[in-house]
Amino acid sequence: MKKISKEQSCCYFDQKNKPVAHVDVGEELILETYDCWCEKIKGEGEYGLPEDAKLPNTGPIYINGASTGDIIAVEILNIECDSRGILTKVKNEGKLKLYADAPYTKIVKIENGFTYFNNDLVIKNKPHIGTIGTTPQGRIPTLLPGNHCGNFDCPEICVGTTVYLPVFVEGGLLQMGDVHANMGEGEIYCGVECGAEITIKIKEIIKNRSLAYVVIESKDHWYTLGNAPTLMEATKISSKRMADFLYERLDISFDDVAMLLSAAANNRIGQDGDAFYDVTCYTQFPKYIDRKGRLERF
Secondary structure (H helix, E strand, O other): OOOEEEEEEOOEEEEOOOEEEOOOOOOOOEEEOOOOOOOOOOOOOOOOOOOOOOOOOEEEEEOOOOOOOEEEEHHHHHEEOEEEEEEEEEOOOOOOOOOOOEEEEEEEEEEEEEEEEOOOOOOOOEEEEEEEEEOOOEEOOOEEOOEEEEEOOOOOOOOOOEEEEEOOOOOOOOEEEEEEEEOOOOOOOOOOOOHHHHHHHEEEEOOOOOOOEEEEEEEOOOEEEEEEEEEEHHHHHHHHHHHHHHHHHOOOHHHHHHHHHHHOOEEEEEEEEOOOOOOOEEEEEEEHOOOOOOOOOO
C-alpha cells in the first residue's frame, strides 16, 4: 500500500501541480496530513498562520484512467488522528466573536477515540476530512469550497462513506487534508484540528455520466452539498441538488420530489463560522424510503 507523506502537500487546487503519486482503481493508499495550521502552533496562547493560502492538502494524486467528465468514487476506510489537537479562535471570526477574546489557543489530548478537553470534559470523536476534492480547471485556494468540494467541513466525509467527485482535469488530481477529530455542526469557532493518517480506496471511475457537484454516500443516507455567501442561499443549492438527485432515480414528478424532501430530508450545516469564505451545508436523505432499492447505488 502506498503512503504519501504530509511533506508532499500544497495550498492550492491547481491543474499545474505535479502529481505526487499515481494510483489505479481498486488501490488503497494512506495520506499523511498536516493539521490546518501546518504545525506552526506549538503551545497554548500561541497563534500562527501558515504562509501562502493556509490549509495544506496532501497530494495531488493522479487517478489512472480518470478523464475530464468522469466521476471518481473515493471510499474513506480509516482516519487515524494524531494525539495532539488544537482549538484556535481566529480574530474577527466565529459566531461568538463579539463576546470571546481572540486570538486564543487551546491544546487538547486525543486518545482512544476521545478528545480530552480537560480532566472532566471528554468528547467522543467523529473524525472527518475537512478539505477534500478533485482539481478544477484553473487555480483555487484550498481554503475555499466549491463544486470540486474543497473546504466544506462536512462531518459526513468520514469513515464508512464514499465521496463522488467530478473530474475536471485528466487524472482528477485528488487531494485532501484539514482533518478534525471532532467538530460541532456549524463550526461555531473551530474544529479539533489535528494531523492524521487517512486511508482511502479509489473505489471506481464512473464513465459516461456527468456530475457538476459532490455527492456523499453512507450506509443509510445520501448527501448533497451546497455553498454560498449566506446560509439561506447554501440550503437552497443543496436542497435543489438533492431534488435533482432523487428526480433522476425515482419515478415521481418534481412536485412530489419537493413534498418527499419536505417529509424526510434534513438540511444540516457544515460550517457557518462568520469567516470570509462561503457558508457550507448539506442535505441528507435516507435510503430506506424507496422500497424498490433505487437509492441503494449511485
